[in-house]
Amino acid sequence: GESVGLHLPTLSVQEGDNSIINCAYSNSASDYFIWYKQESGKGPQFIIDIRSNMDKRQGQRVTVLLNKTVKHLSLQIAATQPGDSAVYFCAENVGNSGYALNFGKGTSLLVTP
Amino acid sequence: EAGVTQSPTHLIKTRGQQVTLRCSPISGHTSVYWYQQALGLGLQFLLWYDEGEERNRGNFPPRFSGRQFPNYSSELNVNALELEDSALYLCASSSGQGSEKLFFGSGTQLSVL
Secondary structure: OOOEEEOOOEEEEEOOOOEEEEEEEOOOOEEEEEEEEEOOOOOOEEEEEEEOOOOEEEOOOEEEEEEOOOOEEEEEEOOOOHHHOEEEEEEEEEHHHOOOOEEOOOEEEEEEO | OOOOEEEOOEEEEOOOOOEEEEEEOOOOOOEEEEEEEOOOOOEEEEEEEEOOEEEEEOOOOOOEEEEEOOOOOEEEEEOOOOHHHOEEEEEEEEOOOOOOOOEEOOOEEEEEO
């Protein structure tokens, strides 16, 4: 079946730098995308979402970009902090799946001082 | 306001046994979702309940089942446990009003020996 995937399993950045986490999706019917952050021992925490009728959405220190032409999603974190160290998941929702988000495998972000 | 709560936090079972996991959604949320997160894998969708009814099911065998109670809390039952059932089981809730944004609990870590 179609799936959501991530380009890089691990990402190491220095504190203060910007981070970019990429995600590819293959289902052209996906109309909603969401990023989650999961810290060790905790459940995934919502970061930001975007619908397919948008190509960019900004939150506090985070920006999600959606390129439907190449089926690519990215999460940008500005001025990365040690507290940003976690596993980041992108997820997609296909309209006819009953709001069951399909998750990628995750990217581990490590912020070094 | 309390988030999604799950119990127990950890569980150890042996092959062939049965297990029941419990979840209480955020107050006011009517939809409950169950996901399995095995080591090294992403979140795999198990079940979705809304207003007491099973709305959708992931690609899991029938020995994975559940239910939702009138107060919207939910149980996940797994019969005839197998070693590969060892995973973190995550429950999430949403308002169920066309909202795909899921709020996750911290999960139940199940180990099958």
